[in-house]
Amino acid sequence: MRNLFFLTGLMLLTAGCGQSTSETGESTVVEPAQAPPQTAEIESNPLRNAYFGDTHIHTILSFDAYLMGTRRTPDEAHEFAKGAAIEHASGFMMQMKKPLDFLAVSDHAFYLGMMREISEGRGDYAEHELLPVIRGAATAEGSGAAFQAVLGHLRGLMENPDQVDDLDDRTVARSAWQEIIESAERHNDPGNFTAFIGYEYTTSGPETQNLHRNVIFRGSEVPLQPFARLDSLNPEDLWDWMDGNRQKGMESIAIPHNSNGSDGWMFPKNDWAGDPIDAAYAEQRMRNEPLVENTQVKGTSDTHPLLSPNDEWADFELMELKVATNQPSRAPGSYVREAYLNGLVMEQQSGFNPYKFGVIGSSDTHNAAGSFEEDNYWSKTGLTDIEPYMRGSVPLPDSPPGDPQYATASSQFWGASGLAGVWAESNTRDAIFDAFRRKETFSTSGPHIQLRFFAGYGLDEALMDAEDSIAQAYAKGVPMGADLIRKGDGAPRFLLWAMRDADSVALQRLQIIKGWVEDGEPAEAVIDVACSDGGTVDAATQRCPDNGAEVDLGTCAVTPGKGAAELMTVWQDPDFDPEQKAFYYVRVLENPKCRWSTWDAIRAGVPVRPDMHATIQDRAWSSPIWFQP
Numbered sequence: 001m002r003n004l005f006f007l008t009g010l011m012l013l014t015a016g017c018g019q020s021t022s023e024t025g026e027s028t029v030v031e032p033a034q035a036p037p038q039t040a041e042i043e044s045n046p047l048r049n050a051y052f053g054d055t056h057i058h059t060i061l062s063f064d065a066y067l068m069g070t071r072r073t074p075d076e077a078h079e080f081a082k083g084a085a086i087e088h089a090s091g092f093m094m095q096m097k098k099p100l101d102f103l104a105v106s107d108h109a110f111y112l113g114m115m116r117e118i119s120e121g122r123g124d125y126a127e128h129e130l131l132p133v134i135r136g137a138a139t140a141e142g143s144g145a146a147f148q149a150v151l152g153h154l155r156g157l158m159e160n161p162d163q164v165d166d167l168d169d170r171t172v173a174r175s176a177w178q179e180i181i182e183s184a185e186r187h188n189d190p191g192n193f194t195a196f197i198g199y200e201y202t203t204s205g206p207e208t209q210n211l212h213r214n215v216i217f218r219g220s221e222v223p224l225q226p227f228a229r230l231d232s233l234n235p236e237d238l239w240d241w242m243d244g245n246r247q248k249g250m251e252s253i254a255i256p257h258n259s260n261g262s263d264g265w266m267f268p269k270n271d272w273a274g275d276p277i278d279a280a281y282a283e284q285r286m287r288n289e290p291l292v293e294n295t296q297v298k299g300t301s302d303t304h305p306l307l308s309p310n311d312e313w314a315d316f317e318l319m320e321l322k323v324a325t326n327q328p329s330r331a332p333g334s335y336v337r338e339a340y341l342n343g344l345v346m347e348q349q350s351g352f353n354p355y356k357f358g359v360i361g362s363s364d365t366h367n368a369a370g371s372f373e374e375d376n377y378w379s380k381t382g383l384t385d386i387e388p389y390m391r392g393s394v395p396l397p398d399s400p401p402g403d404p405q406y407a408t409a410s411s412q413f414w415g416a417s418g419l420a421g422v423w424a425e426s427n428t429r430d431a432i433f434d435a436f437r438r439k440e441t442f443s444t445s446g447p448h449i450q451l452r453f454f455a456g457y458g459l460d461e462a463l464m465d466a467e468d469s470i471a472q473a474y475a476k477g478v479p480m481g482a483d484l485i486r487k488g489d490g491a492p493r494f495l496l497w498a499m500r501d502a503d504s505v506a507l508q509r510l511q512i513i514k515g516w517v518e519d520g521e522p523a524e525a526v527i528d529v530a531c532s533d534g535g536t537v538d539a540a541t542q543r544c545p546d547n548g549a550e551v552d553l554g555t556c557a558v559t560p561g562k563g564a565a566e567l568m569t570v571w572q573d574p575d576f577d578p579e580q581k582a583f584y585y586v587r588v589l590e591n592p593k594c595r596w597s598t599w600d601a602i603r604a605g606v607p608v609r610p611d612m613h614a615t616i617q618d619r620a621w622s623s624p625i626w627f628q629p
Contacts, residue, residue, distance in 0.1 A: 053102030068382030072368035113176025264333030358439025358623030361418025439481025506563025
């Protein structure tokens with residue numbers, strides 16, 4: 001158990017040996033099979049609604065999810081997202097407190113559908129040497145043995161590069177891809193629930209650096225087969241493929257994730273060949289990757305204390321390891337806020353910025369069902385982390401009395417996160433995808449917190465009492481994800497608004513994160529701008545006072561009556577420089593509550609593990625607004 005995730009990572013990150021030709025450029029349009037009937041005209045709100053979703057879901061068709069015991073299908077993943085209960089690999093039922101608005105199943109294109117195909121033992125695979133061990137991946141012990149076997153298969157390919165990889169069966173992959181497409185078409189219900197067609201491009205650098213992307217298509221017209229790491233490990237080749245598809249009418253975006261585990265490779269200053277990034281690279285990357293996933297079960301990638309030493313809230317749900325290994329991941333080049341700052345430096349020095357992306361969150365569940373709630377947590381990897389001792393929150397069963405020993409798997413650093421938020425006119429593929437494109441998106445670490453952010457020269461405090469404040473904000477300013485163009489020498493104003501999730505705890509504070517370049521060096525500031533419980537921001541510290549919200553670690557009860565259901569303010573930057581490029585984004589913090597690991601300990605009747613955070617302040621982040629002088 002302790003080595004399982006290390007082996008998983010080796011398998012993922014050494015499997016790029018051998019190239020195969022695929023028909024990835026052909027297109028197909030799949031007619032919906034039993035798609036929901038459209039009985040009424042879809043309502044459209046020009047001021048846009050908040051929709052919550054997950055664009056990172058693995059099912060029975062992902063090779064690793066299958067080996068972890070997951071047997072839930074894309075159809076079941078969609079039903080779960082719509083509010084139904086579905087069965088975990090260990091037998092209990094998984095269900096959220098409330099449904100999502102949209103979903104994209106994103107199974108690994110690498111070995112897509114192959115584990116199920118071998119396990120069924122038909123045709124070419126009736127006598128496959130891996131059949132018995134893959135069939136045995138229905139227990140935690142069998143899962144470990146199956147990973148070892150597949151790892152051995154991959155090592156054999158590395159030692160014999162001319163050997164044909166009989167797990168790279170593109171016919172099987174095309175059939176599984178068709179299954180994903182047909183499921184999305186069945187469950188897509190315009191106006192009520194949006195099901196996107198998507199997959200994961202699971203690539204890496206030469207030393208297990210995570211460079212994974214989820215590819216999400218706008219509509220029903222998609223390639224015959226997805227572009228996988230077996231086609232190329234180079235993300236720039238993925239962008240070329242996406243550009244080629246776009247010319248054929250197949251629109252998509254790629255969303256990088258787990259940059260925290262990239263060891264500095266996700267947001268580099270050089271391209272894949274090692275040459276300095278140029279304008280063409282920046283343009284192509286932003287055309288294909290307008291968003292990044294900054295929070296998910298494997299940690300938060302907003303920032304790190306080493307990069308943001310003056311941010312008291314930077315130490316939040318960090319996983320400081322390269323994905324699926326026990327090796328440390330370098331912070332520089334791995335976190336979103338630093339990428340924003342480096343992008344400003346590049347823009348100042350060379351006139352281009354490859355890192356003007358918006359943000360979303362998603363789950364990366366391998367259970368076909370995201371686990372977003374601290375008190376209702378089933379982790380990520382099927383049978384391999386379902387028991388609390390497996391994920392390190394309670395002592396191992398064989399611990400000596402008085403000397404608790406804990407599992408060292410990376411799942412101890414995982415969290416109940418995250419969600420993608422968008423502001424869109426309607427719950428439809430076109431409207432939500434357009435929100436992705438214009439980056440009017442936000443991320444949350446699990447709760448359904450709503451967050452809005454505008455900037456403009458015509459905004460003022462009267463908006464806070466106006467019945468048409470959002471209409472005015474759109475008319476006089478720009479929303480999150482946009483550029484604000486300078487008008488004169490005056491300072492613009494910013495409208496910030498957040499609303500709590502009624503199924504979570506109340507809000508504590510609203511913050512502005514500002515980044516700029518000063519004397520050629522990046523600089524940042526964290527500024528509290530709205531406080532709960534009647535507090536006012538201290539002018540010297542730029543911080544709200546403590547609102548007195550506490551957590552009883554024996555019961556997880558929270559202090560009643562503390563926090564706000566809604567926070568709203570209009571803010572003006574006192575240090576604004578009309579000659580200086582800058583970005584601004586919003587972070588909203590909830591009151592503290594028990595982390596999932598504390599819930600595990602209470603339910604097991606054991607002390608909270610001392611080196612784990614006992615409480616958590618869940619939060620949401622907006623996409624930035626970039627000021628352009």
